Amino acid sequence: MKHTLKLGALACAAMLACAPAGAADNQADNQAANQAAKPAATKAADSAESQRLNKLADAYYDAMARFDPVSASESGDSRFNDQIGMSIAPKNRAAQFARYKDYLKRLHAIRRDALPARDQTSYDILDYELRTALRFEAFPEHLLPLSQMDSLPVMLANYAGGEGAQPLSTVKDYQAYLSRLDQLGPWIDQAIANMREGIKRGVVQPKSIMRSSLPQFKQLVAAKPDDSIYFTPVKKMPASFAQPDGKKLASAYRAVIERKLNPALQRLVDFLEKEYIPACRDSTGWNALPQGAEWYKARVASQTTTDLQPEQIHQIGLKEVARIQGEYGRIGPQMGYNGPAAGLPAWVAQQAKYKPFTTEQEVLAVYRKLDAQLKTTLPALFSLRPKTPLDIRLEPELSRATASDHYTPPAVDGSRPGVFWAVVNDPKQYGSTGMVTLFLHEGQPGHHFHIALMQELNLPNFRKFGGNNAFTEGWALYAETLGKEMGLFDKPEDYFGHLNDEMLRAARLVVDTGMHEKGWSREQAIKYFSDTLGYSEADSRAQIERYMVWPGQALGYKIGSLKIQELRRRAESALGAKFSLPKFHEIVLDEGTLPLALLEKKVDRWIAESK
Known part of the structure; x- marks a missing residue:
């Protein structure tokens, strides 16, 4: 997500x-x-x-x-x-x-x-x-107001197509988006002021991050208003808009972009290129920042909802990596690979048969077929399911180079469904082995069953729209494991895809704590990722640079998933024949997102009551 x-x-x-x-x-x-x-x-x-x-x-x-x-x-x-x-x-x-x-x-x-x-x-x-x-x-x-992963100018640019969280279908919608564009210039100036203060205080992004981010920001500056990505809504304006509304909106968009937004974006690019990047740090981890070690521990605690220390998480990661490599050793021969277990991901990445696509639509067709199949199989595992539909779409072009496949929640008023976004930069390089497990995570029963359902429960707004990373991503990673009992991993390549995604989450525990706690360099983390996951240097770099600017965020997935799996085993052992998997899933999901300690208390109460 x-x-x-x-x-x-x-x-x-x-x-x-x-x-x-x-x-x-x-x-x-x-x-x-x-x-x-x-x-x-x-x-x-x-x-x-x-x-x-x-x-x-x-x-x-x-x-x-x-x-x-x-x-x-x-x-x-x-x-x-x-x-x-x-x-x-x-x-x-x-x-x-x-x-x-x-x-x-x-x-x-x-x-x-x-x-x-x-x-x-x-x-x-x-x-x-x-x-x-x-x-x-x-x-x-x-x-640290922006990075390649987190930037308000890019987020608003992605809304311009009308497919994101900002609706663009009525005159009021168009006015709302225009209002945000009008406010973006002052936000950019505040961001520049903050980054200048950060330079003085030694609180800056790594230089490698900002160098790779700069083209993204340059792309937002347009030669003339009509060429701006922020002008896209005008080009896609519904014919139903009555005049003079349409004409007024087009004129207002041009004025805001030309007089306010474009100059602010140019100021941002000039600042990044001439002042900020030269002042950025050569170090990798958060522990290089003032108060960095304590800052990172606070982020670890917040992202895992536990009191686990970075070193403990590092060891959990190493243990999980070893376990999954053991599974590689078992599944590799079934795929025609007989080399060292650790080399299986790199071998799979080189096999043309696992890259069968030539168009983006062929990729989407596989996801849509899987979605249809899940609609018939999931009722046996879930008595509690969201009513809100799930849609499948391609990631907008602007953010494809840096985005990962992800999910966005539905609008609570029903105007927008939950959406699984497939990031297809080059369909000929899009691997097929991980598609099943990816959709289980980002689509259903992963994020969609949790987040869309959360909006349908009678919860206070802070719970309906909030959450925590360990539960949100832990649930989605747990949801991937259900593919095995649904028969979705019967083909060895699909089971490998599941293992490889599990390996990604395990390796994250190692590299995140490695960089921010143990002093690993960016290059050391990239090499570990390439060696462990078989990723290309470019793919490993994109992943590692994400963890560099979102310290601790990647830890919640595996820590949360391990806890949910532990609680399921505990319930199965305690209840025996009385255990119901749909009921367990209902207990986990029916109050929305919980910190892991509260979830554990809740499952333990259910076990005691069920006995």
């Missing part, structure tokens, strides 16, 4: 560590058992406390959505589609942290033991998110 769960320049890292929520939950079992016996007066108090909690939760979410409206749009909340926010402005950032402190104080004034069980969960998640967000107050993430 393309990560929009940061909710602002704070990186709503807020959605993720675990001690507070887990500690608070220790009392939950006895309290839930006693709920029914409370007298009427106490139940009235319950209602009052619930109302206080829900009012606070809504205020918290609205503050986050206003602080970073583009992330809100990405999460399916369209209320602020005409705003971009200025979350990177120091005064706005300080005000947001002050709000979080106030919300935490107000939360702790609510009696948790007077809440019904579902509201206790909301209390625990909110407590957890606020504490985690406040942990990042000490770290100047706003001084």
Whole structure:
């Protein structure tokens, strides 16, 4: 999934560590058992406390959505589609942290033991998110406002085609997008000011990252307004738009692009090329930054929702790499390969039979056929499924070179489905072995079954539109493993594709902690990736450069998946013949995203009740 769960320049890292929520939950079992016996007066108090909690939760979410409206749009909340926010402005950032402190104080004034069980969960998640967000107050993430992975100018450019999270089908939609373009110039100037401050304080991106990003930003500068990618909506304007609306919109788009946006983009390119890149660092890891070691540990905690230390995660990664290479040794001969197990990915990458495509549409046809097949097989594994449809589309051209295949959530008003985006740069080089496992992860039952369903549950907005990386990506990686019991990995090449994607997530644990904790160089990490996964140098470099600018983000996948698999084994062992896989999946999914400690408590309660 393309990560929009940061909710602002704070990186709503807020959605993720675990001690507070887990500690608070220790009392939950006895309290839930006693709920029914409370007298009427106490139940009235319950209602009052619930109302206080829900009012606070809504205020918290609205503050986050206003602080970073583009992330809100990405999460399916369209209320602020005409705003971009200025979350990177120091005064706005300080005000947001002050709000979080106030919300935490107000939360702790609510009696948790007077809440019904579902509201206790909301209390625990909110407590957890606020504490985690406040942990990042000490770290100047706003001084790193853009990279090749994360850039508001590129994100808004990707919206120009009308297929992304920004709808472009009505006059109001066009006005909302134009409003965002009008605000983008001041955002760019604030980003430049932040990066200049970052140069003074030694908080800068790696030089290699920004050199490879520069062409992306140069591409956004147009010779004349009509050539700008941001003018695309005008070229695709529906014929149904009445005049003079269409004419007025075209004129307004030209004016904003020519007078405000294009000059700001040129200022950004000039700044990056002449000032920023020469001042960027030659180091690789986050630990090279001021407070970098503690900053990285905070990100690890937030992205995994655990208290695991980087070295522990590094060792888990090495162990998983060894396990998967053992599976390579078993599956390789079935594919016609008899060399060393570690060499299987490189051998597969060289086999022409695993690159059978000549057009983008041929790639999409395979995904659409798989989607149709899953619609008939998944009901046996899931009693709880989203009603919202899933669409399959090609990634827009502008971002294909740096994007990975990903999922974007549906709009909560039903105006946009969930979308699986296939990134096809060259169909002749698009490998077929990983397509099944990729779709299980990014499509159904992975992200779509979790995120689309979350919007259909009766949850507070901060839970409906929020989340944490360990659960979100952990669920999607767990969903990949279900391909085996659905018979989707019967062909050895498809099972290899699954193993290779598992290897990717395991190797990430090694290289992410290697770079940011153990001092690995970019080149060392690239070599490890190429040796372990059989990737080309270019593919390995693209992956490693992602982890360089999103430290810790790639850790949540494997840590979350391992926890969900552990909980399933625990339930199967404890319940025996009483174990129901659809019910287990319902227990995991029916309250939306949880920190891993809360999920574990919930599964343990279900096991105890089922006995």
